[in-house]
Amino acid sequence: MxxxxxxxxxxxxxxxxxxxxxxxxxxxxxxxxxxxxxxxxxxxxxxxxxxxxxxxxxxxxxxxxxxxxxxxxxxxxxxxxxxxxxxxxxxxxxxxxxxxxxxxxxxxxxxxxxxxxxxxxxxxxxxxxxxxxxxxxxxxxxxxxxxxxxxxLNVVTGNVVKDFPHFETTDKKYYLLAIYPEYHSAFLPDSILNGESHDILEDVSHTNSIHKIYISGINRTKCLVPGDIVAIYRTNDGKGKAYYRSVVSSLGVVEEVRQIKSFQSESQFIKYAKPYSIFTIEQLKEYFTNKQKSYIIKFTYNAALKKRIIRKRLIEECLISTRSRWDFTQLTETQLKWIADEGEINESLIVHQA
The missing domain is CATH 3.40.630.30 (Gcn5-related N-acetyltransferase (GNAT))
Incomplete structure (x- = not known):
């Protein structure tokens, strides 16, 4: 094996x-x-x-x-x-x-x-x-x-990478960020769900890396800044109702957000995105040419939740509103901490600066 x-x-x-x-x-x-x-x-x-x-x-x-x-x-x-x-x-x-x-x-x-x-x-x-x-x-x-x-491990500098895997929550913003099932577990290997095959965890950059590149067509994601915390939400896999099948699986911290037009050439964009994204070179070339996905979000993959939290609980217990789509939606600090607690991540990962 x-x-x-x-x-x-x-x-x-x-x-x-x-x-x-x-x-x-x-x-x-x-x-x-x-x-x-x-x-x-x-x-x-x-x-x-x-x-x-x-x-x-x-x-x-x-x-x-x-x-x-x-x-x-x-x-x-x-x-x-x-x-x-x-x-x-x-x-x-x-x-x-x-x-x-x-x-x-x-x-x-x-x-x-x-x-x-x-x-x-x-x-x-x-x-x-x-x-x-x-x-x-x-x-x-x-x-x-x-x-x-x-x-x-008892010192936080404010540098997202040097502080990995800690989260600093003071004066930060928190978001739910959706990812499709076909990309989820190869992209975030420690967040593989029960019943999924470990054969998808190949020896490739996007699986191994601490850093992840998420390519988004959602205009609202341009508001993200370094240090913001994202809760990764795996959307419905089609095997049942989203109420029970869609889950929050992971937490990460934003390193930077760039627009695709900020890259001077296709080769520069591919060099930046390929090691940390799930997409093939052909797909990246298409994104660069058509500019249909404009925002490149780079984040660190800090924690996989020990207990995945289904959409039902996110609505009924975490009180996340369903009035807007969950492709990208802001959370309160209370909701983020609820996800961390109910997901049973190591509590020492979360740092509260006075």
Whole structure:
């Protein structure tokens, strides 16, 4: 089976060529791997369409500081990224792994995340720094000197990307944003609905990415500004009444909104939109030529609701008005918080600045 899996070390082939570079970097890797296998520990493993390993992620919660790190890391509970390796091939797989790191950190109540990495791994360092990791210390072992990158989870900067996956609700606006069923789960993989096939979660950019591009023909969406929160509403799939089949599945934060006419060329538009949208190059070319969908909304995919909320409850309990279409409709802060609470997202994701 291909795709992202959470597997026991004992079920992973330690002799796979994927691990050769890790063995070169860390002389104790084979012994370490054997210990993790014996302890029945688990890690994320990604297999490509040829069933070859393309990614490996091991995470560990720590309450005791690593004395080899200088200067010492902050006090508190830490999530250590014990092992992270990705074969980069342009599909944003790194972002998918970063999202899993944050998922684990939030679920474990960690105060911060840290990772040690050799300076030669420039791509990985750049990826982590994009999401708020900072070089804070050094770790020296017989294998050499490594940077220690730390992401504090108790600080909000106001930068949508560096603050991911947190939501800052103060002085923001909130909206319900509709998406058709045929696009929904491949676009937002952690929000896949019960009964849907996981086979749709291919190793492609729009599935893996933390960032999403939504192309809208709704003129009202031009009012969105960075930091606004969108609740993604999957419309009726035609298998029953919308009252029971349409659901809110996810929450995201707007990075920016652009009009399609702001792109100077078709190639510039495709370069911007293709990695993060569900549409093919042919569809994007058609949008650019005809300009029938004018607004390009880029947002971060912050949380999948653990419990999807059906339209019936949104009307009767959340009190969202049906006087206008739900393609794009504004919510109150109370309604947004109700969706977050009833959807059972991690409450620490929501930050209230005084």
């Amino acid at each position: 291909n795709g992202l899996q959470y597997k026991k070390f004992s079920d992973v082939d330690e002799n796979d060529v994927f691990f050769d570079s890790l063995k070169e970097d860390y002389s104790e890797f084979t012994t370490w791997f054997a210990k993790k296998s014996a302890a029945a520990e688990e890690a994320y493993v990604f297999y490509n369409s040829r069933r070859r390993m393309d990614g490996f992620l091991y995470l560990k919660v720590e309450d005791t500081a690593d004395t080899a790190i200088v200067p010492p890391l902050p006090e508190g509970k830490a999530l250590k990224v014990g092992t992270l390796k990705i074969n980069a091939h342009g599909t944003k797989l790194g972002e998918r792994f970063v999202k899993k790191i944050f998922d684990h950190a939030m679920n474990s109540g960690a105060d911060y995340i840290y990772v040690t990495v050799f300076e030669k791994h420039e791509g990985l360092i750049t990826l982590l720094e994009r999401y708020g990791f900072e070089k804070r210390a050094t770790k020296v072992t017989p294998n050499g000197s490594e940077h220690v990158l730390v992401r504090n």
